[in-house]
Amino acid sequence: MIPLALTLMWGLPIKAQNAFFEQSYKTLTNMLKNPHTYNFKDAVLSVENAYYDGGLNVNDVDNQIQILKELSQNVKKSRTLKYNERDKKRINTYASVFTIFKDSIAVYLNHEKLMYYPFTYNFDDPFGRKNWDNMFVSKLLTKKSGNCHSLPYLYKILVEEMGETAHLALAPNHIYIKQRSKKDGWYNTELTSGIFPIDAWLMASGYIHLDAIKNSVYMKALNNQESIALCLVDLAQAYNKRFPYNDGKFVLRCCNTALKYFPKFINAMLVKSEAKRKQIEQFLSNKRASFPEDIFKYEESTFLFKDMQKQIKEIHSLGYRKMPEQMYLDWLVSLKKEKTKYSNTKINTLD
Secondary structure, eight states: OOOHHHHTGGGSOHHHHHHHHHHHHHHHHHHHHOGGGOOHHHHHHHHHHHHTTTOOOHHHHHHHHHHHHHHHHHHHHHOOOSOOSTTHHHHHHHHHHHHHHHOOEEEEETTEEEEEOOOEEOOSSTTSSSOGGGGOHHHHHHHSEEOTTHHHHHHHHHHHHTTOOOEEEEETTEEEEEEEETTTEEEEEBTTTTBOBOTHHHHTTSOSOHHHHHTTSSSOOOOHHHHHHHHHHHHHHHHHHHOTTOOSHHHHHHHHHHHHHSTTOHHHHHHHHHHHHHHHHHHHHHTTOOTTTTGGGSHHHHHHHHHHHHHHHHHHHTTOOOOOHHHHHHHHHHHHHTHHHHBOHHHHTOO
């Protein structure tokens, strides 16, 4: 039996808590079915609000975003880029938003000089192990410290708030930004280290298999629907954090919908496989049987196991290889320490 303390976690009955997750799911699926309703900011905040049982002050978060938007616009007006192609306005937007992520900026209010300080990387809890909300944009705005999830999400939100497009891109354990300019083509924007790295930085760790690149699993610029698919899996993971004893049905619904619109989304496959494993464990526990010894004693657990096994084989065939977390953190640090080795110097000279 699940302890009462867990069923009443955070002060609301589970049914009431589920309503916020269902509302977020409805918001996200509506954006997928009706592309004209797409709004990445609303998608992200709907997930974070669900995790907080509807307690997120969305207006306050939006106000903070608007302040950063205004600051970005002022940066954009105050300088001229060494870039004269037809897409200069768009590239200037990208550069101004990047500036508020990496630079300290003097701001004058009633003739008083104030300093704006950039965001930092949260090395204390980069994967949300201690607190899942360390993955959130709302937490990034409050603490000024984030990770490879919240930082690129906020960058994308701000660029889109300014009327331009920003593309998320994936690597093992990692999200970054992929943009395009008329002069230089596609280029990468890395918010965790504050550089514009060449593609070689992604492959330097050895954890991006060639098949993963060929299959467009990693290093591709995601479209709007694929970005919303990321939010669906965020919702599934938030649900797992809030309800660790859940039956897996909501999580699988989120993952299956995400995969419908982003068929090669590895993280959706991984979360789906883990949900299947938990379902097998729960089924055998209810039968007072052992995991994994008794899997093939029952038709249902056999079916679930074969389905999970099929998913794992697909994950491997697409080229996914797990990257150790410490190696990932070392990799991020190396990007900052070896900027000259990994930086795209053409982009760095735009200012």
